[in-house]
Amino acid sequence: xxxxxxxxxxxxxxxxxxxxxxxxxxxxxxxxxxxxxxxxxxxxxxxxxxxxxxxxxxxxxxxxxxxxxxxxxxxxxxxxxxxxxxxxxxxxxxxxxxxxxxxxxxxxxxxxxxxxxxxxxxxxxxxxxxxxxxxxxxxxxxxxxxxxxxxxxxxxxxxxxxxxxxxxxxxxxxxxxxxxxxxxxxxxxxxxxxxxxxxxxxxxxxxxxxxxxxxxxxxxxxxxxxxxxxxxxxxxxxxxxxxxxxxxxxxxxxxxxxxxxxxxxxxxxxxxxxxxxxxxxxxxxxxxxxxxxxxxxxxxxxxxxxxxxxxxxxxxxxxxxxxxxxxxxxxxxxxxxxxxxxxxxxxxxxxxxxxxxxxxxxxxxxxxxxxxxxxxxxxxxxxxxxxxxxxxxxxxxxxxxxxxxxxxxxxxxxxxxxxxxxxxxxxxxxxxxxxxxxxxxxxxxxxxxxxxxxxxxxxxxxxxxxxxxxxxxxxxxxxxxxxxxxxxxxxxxxxxxxxxxxxxxxxxxxxxxxxxxxxxxxxxxxxxxxxxxxxxxxxxxxxxx
Amino acid sequence: xxxxxxxxxxxxxxxxxxxxxxxxxxxxxxxxxxxxxxxxxxxxxxxxxxxxxxxxxxxxxxxxxxxxxxxxxxxxxxxxxxxxxxxxxxxxxxxxxxxxxxxxxxxxxxxxxxxxxxxxxxxxxxxxxxxxxxxxxxxxxxxxxxxxxxxxxxxxxxxxxxxxxxxxxxxxxxxxxxxxxxxxxxxxxxxxxxxxxxxxxxxxxxxxxxxxxxxxxxxxxxxxxxxxxxxxxxxxxxxxxxxxxxxxxxxxxxxxxxxxxxxxxxxxxxxxxxxxxxxxxxxxxxxxxxxxxxxxxxxxxxxxxxxxxxxxxxxxxxxxxxxxxxxxxxxxxxxxxxxxxxxxxxxxxxxxxxxxxxxxxxxxxxx
Numbered sequence: 001x002x003x004x005x006x007x008x009x010x011x012x013x014x015x016x017x018x019x020x021x022x023x024x025x026x027x028x029x030x031x032x033x034x035x036x037x038x039x040x041x042x043x044x045x046x047x048x049x050x051x052x053x054x055x056x057x058x059x060x061x062x063x064x065x066x067x068x069x070x071x072x073x074x075x076x077x078x079x080x081x082x083x084x085x086x087x088x089x090x091x092x093x094x095x096x097x098x099x100x101x102x103x104x105x106x107x108x109x110x111x112x113x114x115x116x117x118x119x120x121x122x123x124x125x126x127x128x129x130x131x132x133x134x135x136x137x138x139x140x141x142x143x144x145x146x147x148x149x150x151x152x153x154x155x156x157x158x159x160x161x162x163x164x165x166x167x168x169x170x171x172x173x174x175x176x177x178x179x180x181x182x183x184x185x186x187x188x189x190x191x192x193x194x195x196x197x198x199x200x201x202x203x204x205x206x207x208x209x210x211x212x213x214x215x216x217x218x219x220x221x222x223x224x225x226x227x228x229x230x231x232x233x234x235x236x237x238x239x240x241x242x243x244x245x246x247x248x249x250x251x252x253x254x255x256x257x258x259x260x261x262x263x264x265x266x267x268x269x270x271x272x273x274x275x276x277x278x279x280x281x282x283x284x285x286x287x288x289x290x291x292x293x294x295x296x297x298x299x300x301x302x303x304x305x306x307x308x309x310x311x312x313x314x315x316x317x318x319x320x321x322x323x324x325x326x327x328x329x330x331x332x333x334x335x336x337x338x339x340x341x342x343x344x345x346x347x348x349x350x351x352x353x354x355x356x357x358x359x360x361x362x363x364x365x366x367x368x369x370x371x372x373x374x375x376x377x378x379x380x381x382x383x384x385x386x387x388x389x390x391x392x393x394x395x396x397x398x399x400x401x402x403x404x405x406x407x408x409x410x411x412x413x414x415x416x417x418x419x420x421x422x423x424x425x426x427x428x429x430x431x432x433x434x435x436x437x438x439x440x441x442x443x444x445x446x447x448x449x450x451x452x453x454x455x456x457x458x459x460x461x462x463x464x465x466x467x468x469x470x471x472x473x474x475x476x477x478x479x480x481x482x483x484x485x486x487x488x489x490x491x492x493x494x495x496x497x498x499x500x501x502x503x504x505x506x507x508x509x510x511x512x513x514x515x516x517x518x519x520x521x522x523x524x525x526x527x528x529x530x531x532x533x534x535x536x537x538x539x540x541x542x543x544x545x
Numbered sequence: 546x547x548x549x550x551x552x553x554x555x556x557x558x559x560x561x562x563x564x565x566x567x568x569x570x571x572x573x574x575x576x577x578x579x580x581x582x583x584x585x586x587x588x589x590x591x592x593x594x595x596x597x598x599x600x601x602x603x604x605x606x607x608x609x610x611x612x613x614x615x616x617x618x619x620x621x622x623x624x625x626x627x628x629x630x631x632x633x634x635x636x637x638x639x640x641x642x643x644x645x646x647x648x649x650x651x652x653x654x655x656x657x658x659x660x661x662x663x664x665x666x667x668x669x670x671x672x673x674x675x676x677x678x679x680x681x682x683x684x685x686x687x688x689x690x691x692x693x694x695x696x697x698x699x700x701x702x703x704x705x706x707x708x709x710x711x712x713x714x715x716x717x718x719x720x721x722x723x724x725x726x727x728x729x730x731x732x733x734x735x736x737x738x739x740x741x742x743x744x745x746x747x748x749x750x751x752x753x754x755x756x757x758x759x760x761x762x763x764x765x766x767x768x769x770x771x772x773x774x775x776x777x778x779x780x781x782x783x784x785x786x787x788x789x790x791x792x793x794x795x796x797x798x799x800x801x802x803x804x805x806x807x808x809x810x811x812x813x814x815x816x817x818x819x820x821x822x823x824x825x826x827x828x829x830x831x832x833x834x835x836x837x838x839x840x841x842x843x844x845x846x847x848x849x850x851x852x853x854x855x856x857x858x859x860x861x862x863x864x865x866x867x868x869x870x871x872x873x874x875x876x877x878x879x880x881x882x883x884x885x886x887x888x889x890x891x892x893x894x895x896x897x898x899x900x901x902x903x904x905x906x907x908x909x910x911x912x
Contacts, residue, residue, distance in 0.1 A: 033720025223904030295886025299791025315837025
């Protein structure tokens with residue numbers, strides 16, 4: 001996030017797009033609700049009538065994957081009405097004039113044809129955000145998990161740049177990160193293009209720095225992403241070490257993933273449970289879990305916080321860092337004899353300019369938000385206050401692109417996927433916690449009541465959902481939370497493995513999978529033979545017909 | 546959440562007299578906040594610093610010169626020149642009588658601390674004011690809801706003192722408005738829309754009502770199930786394992802067992818809030834499905850079998866070395882976790898970069 005969580009109750013206009021925050025980041029959502037209680041206005045762009053939409057002033061139920069068109073039209077209205085922050089544009093941005101000309105063609109009426117929102121609502125949303133003194137944008141993977149994920153984010157940046165909604169209290173462009181240390185995994189350098197601290201690997205100066213630190217030259221070219229690596233399994237990639245990810249269940253196109261991992265000569269999995277991914281490994285190492293591990297994590301607002309062990313691990317489980325450092329030593333490599341989490345973290349701090357001012361002891365109370373470049377630096381709750389890291393904020397001239405796969409007569413419905421409040425990811429943790437199933441014990445496909453009738457389905461009955469990648473059976477629930485033409489299911493339950501269907505392309509820049517827009521066909525089927533036993537023995541959870 | 550203002554506009558410090566001592570305050574502060582800041586321990590039952598002041602319990606009354614009766618310090622804004630007394634014999638008598646009356650309303654005055662974060666507040670005040678006299682024959686206000694079969698929130702309203710903290714935390718802190726109040730006086734009943742089960746209301750089971758209840762009328766059923774686990778309860782400050790908000794929690798343990806979770810009221814990201822997952826979804830830690838030893842794929846049977854660390858590490862290193870020998874160092878790929886700490890991700894990239902000299906490393910954020 002560009003701004004701290006504490007800023008979330010300070011905007012006068014909130015724009016949430018592709019974020020089901022009341023279910024996925026519930027505590028952050030409480031701050032937005034407090035802002036609304038104080039009189040802030042809220043725009044929610046989401047295909048579904050999610051919890052935030054229920055309390056929004058404007059809900060824009062855009063068609064999945066059409067974000068760029070909506071955001072271009074909002075920019076059009078802001079430019080047309082002269083609601084820009086011209087001083088900000090002049091002082092801190094580049095190509096502002098070109099951008100205003102670029103968006104002149106993208107009227108709300110044009111966008112409405114694509115995003116299926118009411119042009120008057122688009123107009124209203126643009127006037128609200130454009131007229132705000134403090135306008136703040138919040139988004140999650142509903143924005144990024146598309147073939148145009150980068151374009152979507154840049155469209156949001158364009159809006160913030162043209163209205164000067166950056167670098168001040170209660171403003172910003174704020175991605176909500178979905179896992180407790182997904183920010184930290186990037187910070188720590190687990191990226192193919194960056195060393196720790198987002199230092200690019202293609203810069204010889206960075207290479208030299210790490211050569212010196214690690215005593216070994218590292219390739220000067222960017223590594224491949226996980227997506228490419230999975231594509232190349234058995235053909236260039238022959239071994240994988242996977243830590244704490246149930247790749248088979250969470251990644252798009254399960255059949256492809258399964259084939260990929262089985263083509264490896266060696267798969268090493270580190271996890272706390274025997275997940276589906278661990279089951280196909282050659283070696284599985286037992287890791288210590290949360291509450292058993294001393295360590296550090298960084299949250300969505302870049303706050304660096306301590307994780308502390310409260311109980312001993314079961315059996316012989318060991319911390320992930322220990323497992324990897326031992327494995328490195330067995331490979332015969334020098335320099336991996338670390339004695340504690342503290343030693344490991346302190347080495348990271350020494351090598352990352354974002355963490356140079358930190359160490360294990362200094363983060364004890366969690367008051368620092370990176371960058372913390374020096375020991376006397378107070379941390380950076382708010383980014384971009386005086387300047388942008390790379391000079392000027394550059395407007396991007398974007399165009400709308402269709403998703404890689406679009407609906408057709410054969411596959412006439414959009415499937416979009418996500419999480420539900422009580423369950424997390426593939427239920428490896430919440431599914432093993434007493435009581436959670438009381439709130440949600442099975443997956444259902446959310447379908448608009450008119451679609452139920454049109455497709456011959458039945459509320460509470462079963463549907464077969466398919467596309468060329470796969471097929472599954474799922475119980476149907478009639479709800480106006482889904483718009484007509486779009487259905488929703490979470491990926492939490494193994495007997496509704498929606499990721500056998502997803503996989504319609506990737507963003508060309510980040511290779512983020514397009515998990516949010518997937519054409520499918522639906523038809524009624526009978527209930528499974530024994531309720532609750534659907535395909536229990538099959539590796540795919542449900543029968544593939 | 547309340548916010549305090551700044552000193553007076555012209556920059557001179559605002560002052561008032563507190564128990565004869567001249568003290569400074571900021572504009573917008575209440576008398577209660579000023580007194581707390583200056584080390585006075587004013588008793589309260591309806592007060593939660595995260596919520597708007599309510600003035601319901603009247604325990605925080607102080608004497609204000611010029612006012613006819615004692616005033617509730619939690620709702621009275623501090624003004625320059627006020628002369629305030631927080632501990633006089635008359636106030637202490639009044640507080641004691643109030644506590645005796647409060648106690649007379651409840652079936653139990655002493656509840657297990659596993660009920661929740663604030664559950665001992667009433668019992669502590671009864672001790673402080675020596676108010677367990679039973680002088681008043683009260684009647685319980687509120688009817689318990691044993692019919693609510695939810696596994697998280699005990700609804701034992703026979704121990705309710707109508708402080709409305711649960712109602713207010715649900716509305717003000719959570720924005721959920723799932724709980725409300727029905728009737729008045731001895732008939733007061735904390736309830737939900739249409740008086741049904743929490744499951745059928747707007748309740749998200751975040752547990753905030755449990756944690757703010759000062760009497761144990763609401764209780765954490767998961768923690769209470771562990772109330773007989775032997776040992777002293779210890780707490781460990783850490784961060785919730787789920788989403789990226791990074792809420793601080795205190796894990797309660799007895800011996801080697803996690804017995805419950807408390808929200809950290811001073812957690813920088815959450816300021817005491819949690820959701821249903823952070824509050825209740827912790828049993829995976831000690832679950833019997835946990836992996837307790839390494840496993841390796843037996844070459845004869847093709848099945849995974851338990852192995853010692855030595856054997857498994859050598860086996861893995863041997864396989865990786867063979868891949869490097871057959872296909873080169875660029876044939877090995879590392880995927881770090883967004884759920885494990887920095888040290889795990891850092892070591893994974895160190896393994897790939899310092900060990901193999903490649904950049905074939907990623908994390909799970911692209912899925």
